[in-house]
Amino acid sequence: MxxxxxxxxxxNVFDPQGNSILRVLHNLGYNDVTNLxxxxxxxxxxxxxxxxxxxxxxxxxxxxxxxxxYTIEELNG
Amino acid sequence: xxxxxxxxVFPGVNCDMDTYYVIKDVLKGDVRYVWHTETDLSDLSxxxxxxxxxYGDYLRAGGLAKFSxxxxxxxxxxxxxxxxxxxxxxxxxxxxxxLLPGAFLKNKTLTFICKMQYIKxxxxxxxxxxxxxxxxxxxxxxxxxxxxYYLDGDTLKEVLDNDQIAFQYCSEDGTVGEEFNPNxxxxxxxxxxNKNKNVLGMMPHPERxxxxxxxxxxxxKILKALVD
Numbered sequence: 001m002x003x004x005x006x007x008x009x010x011x012n013v014f015d016p017q018g019n020s021i022l023r024v025l026h027n028l029g030y031n032d033v034t035n036l037x038x039x040x041x042x043x044x045x046x047x048x049x050x051x052x053x054x055x056x057x058x059x060x061x062x063x064x065x066x067x068x069x070y071t072i073e074e075l076n077g
Numbered sequence: 078x079x080x081x082x083x084x085x086v087f088p089g090v091n092c093d094m095d096t097y098y099v100i101k102d103v104l105k106g107d108v109r110y111v112w113h114t115e116t117d118l119s120d121l122s123x124x125x126x127x128x129x130x131x132y133g134d135y136l137r138a139g140g141l142a143k144f145s146x147x148x149x150x151x152x153x154x155x156x157x158x159x160x161x162x163x164x165x166x167x168x169x170x171x172x173x174x175x176l177l178p179g180a181f182l183k184n185k186t187l188t189f190i191c192k193m194q195y196i197k198x199x200x201x202x203x204x205x206x207x208x209x210x211x212x213x214x215x216x217x218x219x220x221x222x223x224x225x226y227y228l229d230g231d232t233l234k235e236v237l238d239n240d241q242i243a244f245q246y247c248s249e250d251g252t253v254g255e256e257f258n259p260n261x262x263x264x265x266x267x268x269x270x271n272k273n274k275n276v277l278g279m280m281p282h283p284e285r286x287x288x289x290x291x292x293x294x295x296x297x298k299i300l301k302a303l304v305d
Contacts, residue, residue, distance in 0.1 A: 009182075013227065016183045016261070061144075064137055064173065066180035067227055 001046050002075040003054045007063045008039030043075075080122040082303050083111040085151070087142045090129030090166060096284040099300055100125075103287050106304030113145040123160040123303045124151055126167025128220070128282055138181055138223045139169035148174055160204050160303060161276045165221055168268075168278030177271055177278045178232050178241075182225040185261030191220040193292065194259060196267045196281055197247040200240050203274040208298035214251045215244075215295035217281035219259060219267075224280045226262040226269070233264055243277055244268035 009015050015037050022036040042062055044054060051072065058070045082100050086093045093110065100108040111118065118124070131142035142148070148170075155161045155176050163171035171177045184190060193216055198209040209215070228236060236242060244267040248257045258265045260280075268279030283296025 012229075013182070014185075014261075016185050016187055016225065020187055061140075062136070064140065064180050066229075067182065 003044045004073040005042040005058045007070045013067045082108040083121040084125050085111045087113045087131035089131045092128035096127040099284045099287045104304045113147045118150045126163040128165030139173040142170045143174040155276050158275050163278040171278045179228045181223045189222040194219045195247050196244040199242040204302050205277045205299050216293045217286040217296045219281050224260040226266050228263040241270045
């Protein structure tokens with residue numbers, strides 16, 4: 001199986017990178033952009049269906065639960 | 078009791094030799110390197126996790142080093158009350174490993190900051206800080222890109238209730254405030270202790286402030302405490 005794990009900062013945690021990119025967008029005149037947050041994407045391949053394993057890896061290794069959350073997507077093919 | 082200090086070497090750290098040098102040649106202590114795959118630390122009485130970029134800071138600063146075999150032994154030593162100090166990247170590793178509370182974000186400036194910094198001693202009851210006066214201002218360099226120490230509101234309250242803050246960023250005269258906080262850290266925290274006060278994490282580099290030729294000796298007492 002192929003999985004896509006997206007890790008991103010919790011909403012109440014300030015994102016210095018996202019904030020800087022947003023400021024640049026506003027400087028360039030893209031004033032309709034109201035929020036921008038930076039995250040990380042991991043593409044993982046496994047033998048067989050292992051959503052539970054992916055969840056364990058995402059929680060214990062790929063994210064830091066103090067500041068981050070994640071989503072898991074199954075990819076076809 | 079004479080102590081033997083272990084300086085832990087993860088792939089990618091770069092302050093290991095400075096730290097070893099200060100403990101051995103400046104402070105005349107007994108010290109050895111500890112490779113990150115070692116699992117027998119029975120000859121050691123305290124541990125230093127030096128600064129640098131363990132595992133290239135890949136994933137998150139300290140996020141991969143916490144899984145090195147040596148960390149299981151260091152956790153056991155910390156639980157038994159042995160002194161453990163993490164400097165800069167070592168601090169990040171201790172936080173990732175759950176030995177200290179919180180997490181690290183990128184500096185609010187988004188730049189790597191490398192400069193002399195004033196910090197203030199908040200808790201002077203720990204083994205590491207007992208040589209200083211409460212409120213004493215120290216000049217110790219910082220060098221980091223991810224030093225923005227984050228605590229949520231509940232954890233900050235807990236940390237304050239337990240008197241766990243070792244150092245805060247401040248001005249030359251000891252004023253604490255947003256303008257003297259280089260990286261955006263919660264409550265201007267530069268160094269924090271665990272509940273038992275035997276584990277210290279700090280972003281400033283005491284090993285770079287232990288000889289007058291480098292401009293300050295304000296950090297020497299922190300490492301000296303591990304030697305005596």
